[in-house]
Amino acid sequence: MMDYSSILNKTVTEIKPSGIRKFFDIAAEMDDVISLSIGEPDFQTPWEVRKEGIASLERGKTKYTSNKGLDELRKEISNYLKRRYNVSYDSKDEILVTVGGSEAIDLAIRAIVSPGDEVIIPQPSYVCYEPMTRIAGGVPVIVETKAEDEFKLTRKQLEDAITDKTKLLILPFPCNPTGGVMEKKDLEEVADVLKGTNIMVISDEIYSELTFTGNGHISPASIDGMFERTITVNGFSKAFSMTGWRLGYACGPKEVMKEIIKIHQFAIMCAPTVSQYAAVWALKYCDEDVREMLKVYDQRRRLITKGFNDLGLTCKEPKGAFYVFPSIKSTGLSSDEFCEQLLDRYHVAVIPGTAFGKGGEGFVRASYCYSTDHIIEALKRIGQFIKTLEK
Amino acid sequence: MNIELLNLLSKNARTSEEDLATMLGISAEEVRSEIKDMEKKGYICGYKAVIDWDKLDDTSVSAIVDLNVVPKAGFGFEDVADKIASFAQVEAVYLMSGVYDLTVIVKGKTLQDVARFVARELAPMETVTSTSTHFVMRRYKELDVKLINADSDGRGQLFV
Known part of the structure; x- marks a missing residue:
């Protein structure tokens, strides 16, 4: 036995x-x-996106893509993030196409966290951050966002959570389940607290298109001083109703992406080819x-x-x-x-x-x-x- | 005119004025007066239920009847279209591009009913030169509403 x-x-x-x-x-x-x-x-x-997936199959586009994902798709992701959120990522070495946003989060945590590192996780939030942190040997430090703060992460909460072991902050906004978002001034506070530290940020922006503030979604990487420490995670599931296609992406400084891509290369190899072709269409024509x-x-x-x-x-x-x-x-x-x-x-x-x-x-x-x-x-x-x- | 309100009503005309108001971010009073106004102007022409008659063992039949028509000088197709639209058996009349001029949707109790209506009323009309009748065998979608496989959308397999 x-x-x-x-x-x-x-x-x-x-x-x-x-x-x-x-x-x-x-x-x-x-x-x-x-x-x-x-x-x-x-x-x-959207039917046109599905049709593009079908067309790629008809054309026999059924091989692996490069580890990072189709060139064309990475270029479109770069265009999209610039157009929608005013963040510039180089499609050559700062963008990785993943199997859903979930893979991107897992990869980023594993690439950044060493055993004993503390990871600040605002909760209530989506269920994956804590277990993935533990599996990477990290120590989750939970910060409870409050209804009276509209479930935002406040400056005070962040300051109180930081220790000399803090390696990473997760920003799960717009937030499942609370509906909380971080507006520009809130993110500027975060940037101010993190300034001068070595703390990295994973910003899970899978719900970015579903933002109901007048200003729309603000991407943390677009805030002064944040680009260098932020891994931006997003995907196609929520914005384009493409959950079953399993397609997302991670973007960040190339030094970090190089390591993230390594894990992806060995564990996953590449995201599904048919989904990648369909996603190119989604980014080009589905605003x-x-x-x-x-x-x-x-x-x-x-x-x-x-x-x-x-x-x-x-x-x-x-x-x-x-x-x-x-x-x-x-x-x-x-x-x-x-x-x-x-x-x-x-x-x-x-x-x-x-x-x-x-x-x-x-x-x-x-x-x-x-x-x-x-x-x-x-x-x-x-x-x-x-x-x-x-x- | 409020296009968004029309969109919501076209999806479900029975949505309460309060709910419509909440969804549109206006007051129930505004919804009421907008609707009244659009009814008066003829933008909203009626409210009907979408019924799957097949489920009721209803034996009535529908047919799509295509007609070629010689337009009357000075009246175009309006005159004959108006005449056809007046029959109680006629559910819809459209002016079409393509091979036929008018398409008429006819409902009757039996196949013979419809055939008789076409033969006795539509075909003999002075300006109608030819007809082509297609009987509906089964309805899969009616007025935007799917009548088959409408229950499950395959979600709920995964907790997110």
Whole structure:
């Protein structure tokens, strides 16, 4: 008999699998579930993009690309980041095409973090930063962003978290699940704190196109003094509804990218070729599609924010991503209890805030990647659930 | 005129005025008066449900009837189009480019019903020179709404 518990890597076995899976499975077995749990666009990939993928297959473009990704795609990524966020990356040696933004985050953490290094992670946030840091031997230092700060990372929080072991800061904005964004002045504060240090930054900007501030998304690398220390991560999943294509990218100073590319070269080799060809089209011709989707998301965002507030589950208007993160503290239930009871009794699935870190207690995440009819029906049922709690 | 409001109504005309107002960032009162105004101006011509009659074992049939027409001097196609549009059996009348001039969508209780209507009413019209009738066998999408495989979009396999 193999004693796997003594064989397997302790760091890995000690990482808890996402607790949400169980919850998901329960929801999947109910046939009249109204879910607000999915973090995936309900829009189809624009047809022209799909057609370009098909055309590349028809032309027999089914070989590996270079490790870094297609030249043409890296050039388009460079153009796009300049055009949209005013950051200049050299397509030759500062851009790597990856298998989704997730790979880019993993690579960047592994290239930067040595055992014992501290990594500052704002939470509630997407679930991958903490386990990936641990697997790299790093020590996660969690900073809990607050509803009263609109879930921004504040100057004070950052200063308090920094020690002489701090190697890396993760900036997960626009933020899943909180909807928080960092505006220019917020990022300037971060830049000011980091000035003169050797602290690197991974900026996960996968939701950058889904920003509902007047000024649009601000990329940290565009702030004075930040380019040299920032790895910008982005991808096609959310902006172009291309989740299943698995395509993202990492950009940064060439000295860092050289090392990041090494890991990618050995672990992955290259991102899927068909997806890369389709992505070239997306970057060249789909600005209008993105704007149209943003408009619809914005309408739903207003609807669901008002809906929750009307029910007494308060939330400020989220400024980014496609989630609302209302407080459920007024119900007296924990996040887990709220979600379990809501699912069990009213067949509505939302995600407990605690899935995104301890600081998510007292909140739930509701996605608005759904039709307005669907959102309205879900809110109606949540309203009925809240009424039963008041009695 | 409010194009965004029209877009939302064209997707679901039953969305409440309050919800429309929230989505558009205007007041419910503004939504009401905009709608009234657009109805008055004839931009909004009616509200209907999208019904999948096939699911109801409804035996009625529809046909697309293409017509060639000699336009009347001074009236063009309007005159005959107006006459055809007046029949209760006619759901839609379009002026077309291409081989035929008018396309008419006809609904009847039975195939014979529709055939009779074409033979007795449309074909004999003085200005109609030829007809071509195509019966609808099955509906897959109606007024932007998919009637088949509409339930699952394949999401929800992965937690993000």
